[in-house]
Amino acid sequence: MWSEVVNYVSAGQDVLIIDVGYLTEKVVDHVIKNGLLNKMQQLSIRISYGDPKSGIKYLAALKHLKKLFEAGFRIYWSRPELTGILQNNKNRTSCVYLDMIYNVCRSLQDTTKHDKDVNIIQNRTDHTYLVIPDDQALSKLNNKEITELYIRYLTSVQIHCKEVIRLGSVTDGGWNVCHDKSYRPSLPCLVYSFGINWDFSFDAAIVEAYSCDVHSFDPSMQRTDFRRAGHIWFHNLGLGNKTEIYRKDKWKISTLKDIYSDLGHKSTTVDILKIDIEAMEWISIPNMIQTGAIVNVRQLLVEFHAYSVLLQHLYILRSIYNEGFRIYWYHRNPGKRNIIQGKFVENTACYEVYFIRI
Structure with missing residues (x-):
């Protein structure tokens, strides 16, 4: 048997x-x-x-x-x-x-000792986590090492959220939220959701769970602004590093700081900022940091897109860390077009990464 x-x-x-x-x-x-x-x-x-x-x-x-x-x-x-x-x-x-x-490393556990000795064993834990090194160390990395560090970093948890809940669809379109009392939204609360593609399941679930006001943004839907529900507003607008008409698709995009101003949220806390904007995150986030717009954010949910990892990506991830955000969850996007075969495991070009501000 x-x-x-x-x-x-x-x-x-x-x-x-x-x-x-x-x-x-x-x-x-x-x-x-x-x-x-x-x-x-x-x-x-x-x-x-x-x-x-x-x-x-x-x-x-x-x-x-x-x-x-x-x-x-x-x-x-x-x-x-x-x-x-x-x-x-x-x-x-x-x-x-x-x-x-x-909950105890069995090789260290001695069942003949008292409980207080077991407690000592339980505390012999490595509480460190992976960080992105300084510029001098990064400059010495080759392309393969840059990619490996990028993947390791995005799949490393830096802080423990005891209760992670899924809001919206189980598949693409739903997102996780840290529901711990210290981090969950509480009234009055505000959520910005960039990247909808006609799937409002996350936005609707946020309203159901927390009764927050939700502003949903997506210029690719080519739909004029409208109020979808009592607490959900849709904007035909994208996120970028400038407020302009995006030349490639003729979409209207704006900086987060300007969006705050236009919607009357200059000094309002954004409980959750969700960003899924098909690689535009790499130009939008540095602007959010430079202008101070990210200071208002408590939880940051981002899908990072990178079919080819650049050193600049590591700089941006490090700057998010320096703003006080720590990774509490991640998810590999399993879509076939995103899969990259590694030596021992399959990697993906798209990682959903979940941060809370400490």
């Missing part, structure tokens, strides 16, 4: 992966009851409680998650499975990938 093999070969530093579809409930029960988790350091599980047609078995999922928590495992990452999206609710999926880690 496979459980006997695990017990035999395990040395307490193992990773257990469970991806068994509709057998999830049965296998997780077996793993918990037979003590297999006692030898595991990490657990990766594809939880599948229900199906797209019948819905989600929330109670069964919560019972197992509670047992895993009581066994000492803590979730450090999650990813929705797109094939499990519910037929009657495109904002929910019956299938989620969860990555967990045991």
